[in-house]
Structures are given as C-alpha cells and as structure tokens.
Amino acid sequence: MARTQSTRPNGRPTIADVAKASGLAPSTISKALNHPPDRCPLTQSTRLKALKAAREMGYKPAWAAQALRRQSTRTIGLLHWSRIPEAAGAWHDILQVLVDQLHQHDYDLQFIPNSERTPLILQQGRFDGIVVAHSIEPDVAHVLAELKLPTVLLNAQSDILEKAKIPQIMPDDRDAAMQLGRYLIGQGHQHIAYVSTHPHLRHFSYFHRHEGLQQAVREAKLKSEVCTFKGPVGTWIDRVLTEHAQVTALVCYNDLDTLPILSALWQRGIKVPEKISVATFNDTPITANTIPPLTTMRVPIEQMAYKAADELLNLLGQPHDRNEQQTLPMLASELILRSSTSPPPNHA
Amino acid sequence: MARTQSTRPNGRPTIADVAKASGLAPSTISKALNHPPDRCPLTQSTRLKALKAAREMGYKPAWAAQALRRQSTRTIGLLHWSRIPEAAGAWHDILQVLVDQLHQHDYDLQFIPNSERTPLILQQGRFDGIVVAHSIEPDVAHVLAELKLPTVLLNAQSDILEKAKIPQIMPDDRDAAMQLGRYLIGQGHQHIAYVSTHPHLRHFSYFHRHEGLQQAVREAKLKSEVCTFKGPVGTWIDRVLTEHAQVTALVCYNDLDTLPILSALWQRGIKVPEKISVATFNDTPITANTIPPLTTMRVPIEQMAYKAADELLNLLGQPHDRNEQQTLPMLASELILRSSTSPPPNHA
DNA sequence: CTGTTAGCGCTTTCAG
DNA sequence: CTGAAAGCGCTAACAG
Numbered sequence: 001m002a003r004t005q006s007t008r009p010n011g012r013p014t015i016a017d018v019a020k021a022s023g024l025a026p027s028t029i030s031k032a033l034n035h036p037p038d039r040c041p042l043t044q045s046t047r048l049k050a051l052k053a054a055r056e057m058g059y060k061p062a063w064a065a066q067a068l069r070r071q072s073t074r075t076i077g078l079l080h081w082s083r084i085p086e087a088a089g090a091w092h093d094i095l096q097v098l099v100d101q102l103h104q105h106d107y108d109l110q111f112i113p114n115s116e117r118t119p120l121i122l123q124q125g126r127f128d129g130i131v132v133a134h135s136i137e138p139d140v141a142h143v144l145a146e147l148k149l150p151t152v153l154l155n156a157q158s159d160i161l162e163k164a165k166i167p168q169i170m171p172d173d174r175d176a177a178m179q180l181g182r183y184l185i186g187q188g189h190q191h192i193a194y195v196s197t198h199p200h201l202r203h204f205s206y207f208h209r210h211e212g213l214q215q216a217v218r219e220a221k222l223k224s225e226v227c228t229f230k231g232p233v234g235t236w237i238d239r240v241l242t243e244h245a246q247v248t249a250l251v252c253y254n255d256l257d258t259l260p261i262l263s264a265l266w267q268r269g270i271k272v273p274e275k276i277s278v279a280t281f282n283d284t285p286i287t288a289n290t291i292p293p294l295t296t297m298r299v300p301i302e303q304m305a306y307k308a309a310d311e312l313l314n315l316l317g318q319p320h321d322r323n324e325q326q327t328l329p330m331l332a333s334e335l336i337l338r339s340s341t342s343p344p345p346n347h348a
Numbered sequence: 349m350a351r352t353q354s355t356r357p358n359g360r361p362t363i364a365d366v367a368k369a370s371g372l373a374p375s376t377i378s379k380a381l382n383h384p385p386d387r388c389p390l391t392q393s394t395r396l397k398a399l400k401a402a403r404e405m406g407y408k409p410a411w412a413a414q415a416l417r418r419q420s421t422r423t424i425g426l427l428h429w430s431r432i433p434e435a436a437g438a439w440h441d442i443l444q445v446l447v448d449q450l451h452q453h454d455y456d457l458q459f460i461p462n463s464e465r466t467p468l469i470l471q472q473g474r475f476d477g478i479v480v481a482h483s484i485e486p487d488v489a490h491v492l493a494e495l496k497l498p499t500v501l502l503n504a505q506s507d508i509l510e511k512a513k514i515p516q517i518m519p520d521d522r523d524a525a526m527q528l529g530r531y532l533i534g535q536g537h538q539h540i541a542y543v544s545t546h547p548h549l550r551h552f553s554y555f556h557r558h559e560g561l562q563q564a565v566r567e568a569k570l571k572s573e574v575c576t577f578k579g580p581v582g583t584w585i586d587r588v589l590t591e592h593a594q595v596t597a598l599v600c601y602n603d604l605d606t607l608p609i610l611s612a613l614w615q616r617g618i619k620v621p622e623k624i625s626v627a628t629f630n631d632t633p634i635t636a637n638t639i640p641p642l643t644t645m646r647v648p649i650e651q652m653a654y655k656a657a658d659e660l661l662n663l664l665g666q667p668h669d670r671n672e673q674q675t676l677p678m679l680a681s682e683l684i685l686r687s688s689t690s691p692p693p694n695h696a
Numbered sequence: 697c698t699g700t701t702a703g704c705g706c707t708t709t710c711a712g
Numbered sequence: 713c714t715g716a717a718a719g720c721g722c723t724a725a726c727a728g
C-alpha cells in the first residue's frame with residue numbers, strides 16, 4: 001500500500017503521478033486502464049507495467065474528470081414519485097432487478113427525489129438515462145422530453161412522454177382485475193366493492209383495475225355495479241357494512257392497503273372470509289402473512305424490471321442480449337389463492 | 349425559450365455561450381450565478397444582465413465540470429446494507445428527514461448499493477461525505493477510514509470507524525428493551541422469549557435489545573432467563589408452544605418480524621394476547637394495523653436523522669444551527685400500549 | 697468592477 | 713506502439 005506519490009490535495013494520486021512513477025505517459029496509462037485486454041493498443045509488457053503501477057499506487061480515476069471528458073456519467077436516474085424511494089413491497093423487487101441489470105453494464109442507478117429541484121438536477125447532465133417510475137408531474141415531463149435523454153417509463157404513465165415515443169413498460173392491470181373478478185363471481189359473489197385507503201390515487205393501475213373488475217361484472221351480467229370506496233378505512237368501512245350490506249367481496253387496490261382494512265373488519269367482528277371475502281394485487285411477503293392470508297394477483301414485477309433495463313440499454317446503444325420484440329406487450333398476472341376468499345355466506 | 353445559441357453537441361449552451369451572447373466574460377457569468385445577491389462582487393446592472401442572459405438561454409451549469417473544478421460534488425453517499433435501500437418502515441422516516449436536511453444545504457443524498465464495486469465507488473471522489481446506515485463490512489470500513497471523508501454512523505456500528513472517531517448516532521436500544529421488559533414483568537409475565545424471523549442478525553440493536561430484556565428480568569429477580577428463537581417462524585414456533593409452554597410473552601426484534609409471527613399464532617389458534625402477549629420495536633404504520641394492534645417501543649427515528657444531518661453538516665464545515673452538544677447521547681424510546689399485550693392467563 | 701488566464705484530471709486525436 | 717497536446721466546462725486568482 002505505497003500511497004506515497006501523490007499530488008492531489010486530498011492525497012490521492014492522479015494519472016499523471018502514475019505516469020511519472022512508471023516512466024510512461026498519462027495517455028498510455030489511460031489506454032491500459034480503459035481498453036479490454038484483447039483490443040488494447042499496447043504491448044503486453046507496457047500494458048502490464050501501467051496496470052502494475054496503477055495498482056501499486058492505489059490509483060482510482062477521478063470520477064468527475066472522467067465524466068467531463070467522456071460527456072457521460074454512466075449513471076441512470078430513477079425518477080420516483082415521492083421524496084424518497086418507495087422501496088417497500090413490489091418496488092423493492094423491481095429495483096433489485098433493475099440495479100443488477102444496469103450494474104452488469106457498468107451503469108449505476110441513482111434516485112432522484114421529487115422536489116422543486118428535480119428539473120434542475122435533470123438539466124445538469126448528471127445522467128446518461130432516466131427511468132421514470134410510478135408517475136411524473138407534467139412540468140417535469142416537459143423538461144425530460146426536451147432533454148432527449150434515453151428514457152423509459154416503468155409502471156408509469158405520461159401523455160407528454162408517450163407522445164415523445166418513450167417506451168412504456170406496464171402490467172396488464174385490466175386483465176389482472178378481470179381474472180380476479182371472474183374468480184370471485186365464479187365463487188358466487190354478486191356484489192363486489194373496489195377499495196383503497198389512499199384518498200387521491202391517480203395512478204393508472206388504480207383505474208385499470210377498476211375497469212377490469214367492471215368488465216368482469218358486465219360480462220357475467222350481474223345486476224350490480226362495482227362500487228368504490230377510498231380514503232382512510234374508518235371513513236367508509238361502516239357504510240359498506242350497513243348501506244351496502246349486500247357487498248360480499250372487497251377488492252383492495254394493493255397489498256399495503258390490506259393491513260388497515262383487515263384490521264378494521266377484525267375490530268368490528270366481521271369474519272374474513274366467512275362474512276366477507278378480501279382480495280388484492282401484488283404477491284408480496286405481506287400478503288402471505290396477513291390474518292387470514294390473502295388471495296392476490298401476482299403482478300410480474302421482475303419481468304417488468306428486466307424489460308425496462310432491456311429497453312434502456314438498447315436506447316443507450318449498449319450491445320446486450322436484446323429481447324427481440326417489436327412491441328412491448330403488457331404483462332399478465334397470475335391468481336394466487338389463499339384463505340381470504342370463499343363463496344359468500346348463504347351460497348348454495 | 350430561445351435555445352438558439354448552443355455549442356455543445358447535446359445542444360445545451362455553455363457558460364461561454366452565455367458570455368458571448370451577453371457581451372460579458374465567462375467568469376462574470378459565473379460570479380453572478382454563484383454568489384448570493386448580497387455579497388456579489390458585481391454591479392447590480394451587470395449582475396442582472398448576466399442572470400437575464402443565462403435564464404433566457406436556459407443555461408444550466410454542467411455538473412461534472414463544476415465538480416471537477418470545485419473538487420466537490422455536493423453529494424452525500426448513503427452506504428446501506430443491502431443491494432437496494434431499505435426504505436420500508438423505520439428507515440423510510442429516517443431517510444425523509446435526512447434528505448430534507450441535506451437539501452437545505454444544497455447537498456443531495458445518493459444511495460450506494462452494497463456490492464463488490466462499493467470500495468471503488470467510494471474512492472472515485474463522487475461524494476463529499478458519507479452516511480453509514482445500518483451496518484458495514486470490514487473491508488469497506490477500511491477503505492472509508494483511509495478516505496478521511498466527513499462521515500457519520502447512523503444506527504450503525506463499526507469498530508474500525510469508531511476507532512477513527514467517526515460520530516455515531518444510535519438509539520438506546522438497551523434502555524428501550526428494559527422498559528418493555530419491565531412493563532411486561534409488571535403485568536405479571538414470568539417467562540419472556542425474544543424472537544426474530546431473520547436467521548443471521550448481527551446488528552447491534554438485536555443484541556442490545558436482548559441485553560435490555562435480560563437486565564429487566566434480572567432486576568426483577570425472575571427465576572427464568574430470556575430465551576431466544578430465530579429464523580423462519582415455522583422452525584421454532586411449535587417448540588415455544590410445547591417445550592417452552594411457560595412462555596407467556598413474545599418480544600419480536602422489530603415490526604417487520606411481527607406479521608409472520610402473528611400469522612403463525614393465529615393459524616395454530618393461539619389467541620393474542622389472551623394466551624400469549626406479543627410486543628415489538630418501531631412504531632410504524634404496520635404495528636398499528638396488525639391483528640391485534642401491537643404494543644411497541646417507539647424509537648426516536650426522526651431525532652436520530654436530525655442528529656446525523658447535524659453532525660455531518662458540521663464535519664462538512666457548513667454553517668448551520670448547530671445542536672450544541674458535546675457528546676452524542678443515545679436516544680430514548682417510548683412505550684406505546686396497544687392491545688397485543690395483557691396480563692398472562694391465570695394471573696391474579 | 698470586469699476580463700484574462702490557468703488549470704481541475706482525464707481521454708482522444710494525431711504525430712512521431 | 714507510444715507520447716505530446718488539446719480541450720471537456722467551469723471557477724478562482726490575478727491583472728487591468
């Protein structure tokens with residue numbers, strides 16, 4: 001660990017130091033470091049000499065200098081909805097895959113918190129590409145569209161960006177909800193409610209799932225509509241149990257919604273599924289461990305992440321095992337049966 | 349939006365373009381942009397001229413160039429344990445505060461995934477400071493210690509870094525567990541088990557909580573020890589209920605552990621709290637919505653985050669409202685009573 | 697008060 | 713096959 005030759009104020013050696021110490025030129029060191037062993041325009045011996053010197057001095061390229069010179073940061077920005085990343089539940093698994101895939105091509109993933117400063121940060125040239133996750137505000141979308149950076153929409157929707165031909169990866173939420181609706185109707189349920197504890201949902205998944213449920217009801221020619229309730233569970237649960245007592249199945253928007261809903265039913269002594277069935281979306285660890293364990297639609301989270309990485313690397317001009325598909329099909333979900341659903345009470 | 353004057357390949361104007369367009373020198377534009385209105389070495393009129401030109405051309409400083417020149421990235425790295433940030437539960441709230449505090453001083457927070465590349469990333473000079481969250485591997489700690497970067501340990505432990513006098517912010521887990529233990533013992537519990545679903549916990553919180561519980565048992569002069577069980581709940585729960593049937597209270601390591609544990613008890617028809625009491629740490633939304641709602645210790649998460657930001661800004665030489673305390677006291681937790689605990693069965 | 701100059705550390709032509 | 717030189721875009725020191 002001879003960290004002696006150093007010129008930088010912070011004490012770390014520059015490429016010039018390595019050059020001097022090895023009796024080679026800076027450019028030679030650079031070549032040795034940046035070209036793969038095979039296609040490297042250097043003699044085997046000089047290459048090794050350069051590498052050895054660099055290693056011995058503990059030389060690490062200064063990132064800002066590389067970025068400035070290459071006009072590329074090898075960093076992908078993840079634009080997410082909230083102040084800080086939602087790495088809970090489904091997003092956790094998505095991010096895991098995304099980070100791994102990008103790492104394989106020497107890209108890092110950086111979260112871009114949603115704040116007033118977001119547009120500035122995007123315009124500073126800190127990113128080689130962008131993944132838009134969950135949703136995006138119109139003003140940010142405009143900035144992004146002007147930037148013409150390689151970008152993909154991952155489980156996110158934006159008229160502005162879609163118009164700009166940005167690839168969009170999303171699950172087929174309508175189909176998933178329809179499958180779930182058909183299953184419940186097949187069990188004998190005639191009145192289904194679609195519920196969420198979040199008061200202001202604007203995500204397309206919320207609407208698509210509602211539509212899918214409605215379609216299942218329509219095709220079964222039930223007499224009822226799918227009624228909806230949203231906001232804190234205390235604001236609507238008692239109405240469901242009284243004014244809408246014919247409802248025998250609750251479909252929750254997502255896994256995180258279910259904890260307060262199951263809790264509210266339990267506190268009122270309403271048995272699940274004997275009195276009312278409950279089902280949801282996203283097959284996360286939470287859903288397997290609720291009381292009772294939840295019937296849920298497994299959304300193909302990992303597949304979505306692979307697709308997103310694939311599309312982005314493609315836009316970045318990275319050679320990689322391209323998933324050769326012209327269009328981006330929406331991905332299908334799978335029904336996971338657990339004990340929170342059953343035929344409704346008094347059913348033949 | 350006259351984006352006409354542009355020289356850069358990517359079409360965005362440089363400071364030189366702004367200079368040319370405004371008839372001023374690049375350095376003048378730089379001064380106008382980088383000095384606060386008050387202490388700016390420019391005439392009001394030239395300052396405004398510079399600012400106007402920059403705004404009209406949509407000029408945004410290139411981040412890499414600024415970083416290279418200033419030898420500072422205005423970015424703080426968050427070193428976390430897993431591949432991707434754990435933004436669930438308690439960490440979510442911590443990060444929220446941390447990001448906000450740093451933003452107020454124009455620092456961004458960037459997650460550094462734990463991988464083989466972590467040491468390299470640290471050495472590239474991408475960060476002005478580091479927050480070590482949760483835990484850290486020895487080799488990474490060594491690299492970090494050599495870097496001499498402003499660093500704080502946030503709910504993390506590392507002999508190597510503590511030896512290097514890195515400030516450490518952590519909750520008083522021993523005290524929290526002791527409070528909880530005393531409460532349970534006061535309720536009449538004589539046999540307490542300390543449990544977790546995670547098989548290989550090495551975090552100091554895990555050990556400190558155990559110690560606190562033991563201390564409560566010791567000071568109450570109970571005849572039993574605190575027995576521990578860890579790993580997937582299915583591997584130990586039946587043993588607790590048979591071989592250790594005298595156990596009447598389960599203290600879970602943290603909030604995320606409780607879902608599978610409550611579920612396992614429910615599946616076996618064991619009533620909580622009538623048959624067995626359950627309590628845990630971290631007062632997160634999850635704990636309020638379990639069946640039954642959980643008695644828990646509220647760890648002062650936000651306070652910890654404020655302290656961490658404070659310490660770090662201090663090390664960075666940022667003038668700010670310094671929380672003038674010489675030592676870093678460990679922070680106390682508060683008991684939140686809910687319905688998952690009660691006196692044990694057959695208790696007077 | 698403003699402009700000129702000199703790099704920050706690196707990579708990439710382009711000569712030798 | 714290797715080295716010298718230029719310059720990415722910016723800011724800070726120093727002249728004028």
